[in-house]
Amino acid sequence: MLYRNFAARSALRALSSSNASVARSSLSNQIFKAQMTSSARNAIRPSAPSFALAAHKPVTTALVRFSSSSAQGKDEDDIDVMAGMRSEAKIIGETFSLSHVPKEALYLGLAGVVPYVATSLQTVYLSYEINRAASLGDGLIFSGQSAELMLHMLEPIQVGYGAVILSFLGAIHWGLEWAGYGGKFGYRRYAAGVIAPAVAWPTLLFPVEYALISQFLAFTFLYYNDARAAAAGRAPHWYGMYRFVLTFVVGASIVATLIGREQIQQTLVSEHSIKDKINALIFLQKKEKEEADARRRGEIEETD
Incomplete structure (x- = not known):
């Protein structure tokens, strides 16, 4: 009888201890999960801005690089144009130079x-x-x-x-x-x-x-x-x-x-054109000849 009571008590203790251990294990699992969840949340929350920055950083860097490269290319083009104009002006000046003329x-x-x-x-x-x-x-x-x-x-x-x-x-x-x-x-x-x-x-x-x-x-x-x-x-x-x-x-x-x-x-x-001058000269010579002939005829008539 005593043995049975002792066995029953031992079984109840074992059962209670197992339930407690199961409860403790389930509680510890819940606490661990909560800690993991909170840590995961804490880990995710600060990483979100860094992810957005990481997502925007390549675009911003590309824009900066493009603007700097375009400005640099524009400056180089302006330098090339000015250098070309100076070179052409120098060539023109040398071509039309009169420095060797006495x-x-x-x-x-x-x-x-x-x-x-x-x-x-x-x-x-x-x-x-x-x-x-x-x-x-x-x-x-x-x-x-x-x-x-x-x-x-x-x-x-x-x-x-x-x-x-x-x-x-x-x-x-x-x-x-x-x-x-x-x-x-x-x-x-x-x-x-x-x-x-x-x-x-x-x-x-x-x-x-x-x-x-x-x-x-x-x-x-x-x-x-x-x-x-x-x-x-x-x-x-x-x-x-x-x-x-x-x-x-x-x-x-x-x-x-x-x-x-x-x-x-x-x-x-x-x-007066050259034609008018020639015609005037011919007319004048003709007129002078007619006057000379008239004077000659007059002299002949006077002698007769």
Whole structure:
């Protein structure tokens, strides 16, 4: 009986102890799970901003890198453009440089184009005065008739000076031949000196527009010939560029004169053309011959 009671008590103790251990284990498991859950939550919560920062950081870094690279590329492009412009300006300056031209020839050559520039500017201004007088009744400084008279006085000056300069440019080749510059070329070099005045002086008989156009073509042809002579060694190496600059100024002056005269073509009273002058000369000779014949007949009648 005692044994049974002791066995029953032992079983109850064991059962109670097992229940307690199970309870303790379940409680400990719940506490551990709670700790794990809280730790997991604590671990997740601070990592969320870092994840967002990590997600946004590559985009921000890419934008910064792109902006810096684009700004750097723009600066490099600007530097390249400026360097290219400076290089091109340097090439242009070296191409049109007149540093090798003797100072005396440069100064006298530039002074030689002053009459062309002056007559051209005066022609443009007088054309303006004539147009103003035709539309408003009076010019700004000069009257229409005064401006027209002054314009007709400028015409033979510009055309005659062009003929002189063309003859001078042709004579340079005679001097080069006499000096034997680059060798002896004989008639080939002398021809340039003969053709220039032969073309220049007959332009004095042309109407002004035709005379200026003919001289423009003559200046262009002589420049081409002089540039070839300089390239072939028949003239100084600087002579080609020297002639180009002076010919450009003269050509621009002639073009400006032609444009100015074109503006007054309808209002300008033209001078007598070469045909009119020849007809007037023939008429005058015929009239003088008739008068001479009349006097001779009168003398014969008086003697009879």
